[in-house]
Amino acid sequence: MSVNAPRSIDEYLKQLRRALEGQDPALIQDALYDAEEYLRAEVAAHPGKSEADVLELIASTYGAPEEVAAAYRDTEAKVKAALKTPAPRAAGEGSGLARFFAVYQDPRAYTSLFYMLLTLATGVVYFTFVVTGVSLSAGFAFLIIGIPFFLAFIGIARVIALGEGRLLEAMTGERMPRRPLHPGAPASWWSRIGAMLTDVRTWTTLLYLLLMLPLGIIYFTV
Structure with missing residues (x-):
């Protein structure tokens, strides 16, 4: 094991994040989730070994942070190239008028327009x-089902937000996270619930889902 090799999962993730610096935040989130999921599963599968020993054991199979980062960059470039919409022939050449009307030859313009129209329907559902x-949740607050109902509501909202991101990426081509943030090291249910409720993303997700309706109305009207 080299001198700079990570000795813990947290250190591995920090090195991976540094190696991916400058990349799309969505790609970084996906890479960190995959790495942490795999590493924690391997540590759990070897209860008699320390994190450092497990990292050394799987170094040749999973790879060092720099190698993993390079693999993700390469894969991302290939996926982008495969999914990239062919540029309109008039784009970047000819008169200014030709370049202006080139947008009508871009399929992404139509899928993005469809997404804006679809936002009205999804906005109504989300709102x-x-x-x-x-x-x-407020009505059930004093009943025994109040807390389970509220937690289920929050969990479903986070799943919806992830699905909305995938829809946005499919329609507009904008890279979105394909995996959620990893919950981290194994912890009790109460710790996980507390982390979810104190995570600002939980509440910004609800705000975003609420705002989808007025945004959908604006998009549809315009």
Whole structure:
């Protein structure tokens, strides 16, 4: 094991993040999730070994942080090249008028327009979901089902947000996270619940789902 080799999962993830510096944040999130998921599974599978020993054991199979980062960059470049929409022939050449009308030859322009129209429908669904979920959570607060219902509501909202990101990427080509943030080292249910409720992304997700309705109305009207 080299001198700079990580001795813990957290150190491995820090080195991987540094190696991916400058890349799309969504790619970094996906890479960190995959790495942490794999490493923690390997540590759990070798209870008699320390994290350093397990990292040394799997170094040849999973790779060093720099190698993993290079693999993700290479894969991302290949995926982008495969999914890239062919540029309109008039783009970048000819008169200014030709370049202006070149947008009508770009398929992404139409899929993005469709997404903006679709936002009105999804916005209604998301808005109804959040308002209903918050209202019922408040109503059930003093009942035994109140806490489980609220936690289920929050969990579903996070899943919806991840699905919305995948839809946005498919329609517009904008890279979005394909995996959620990893929950980290194994912890008790109460610790996980506390982390979820104190995570600012939980509440910004609900705010985003609420804002989808007015945004959808604006997109549809414009």
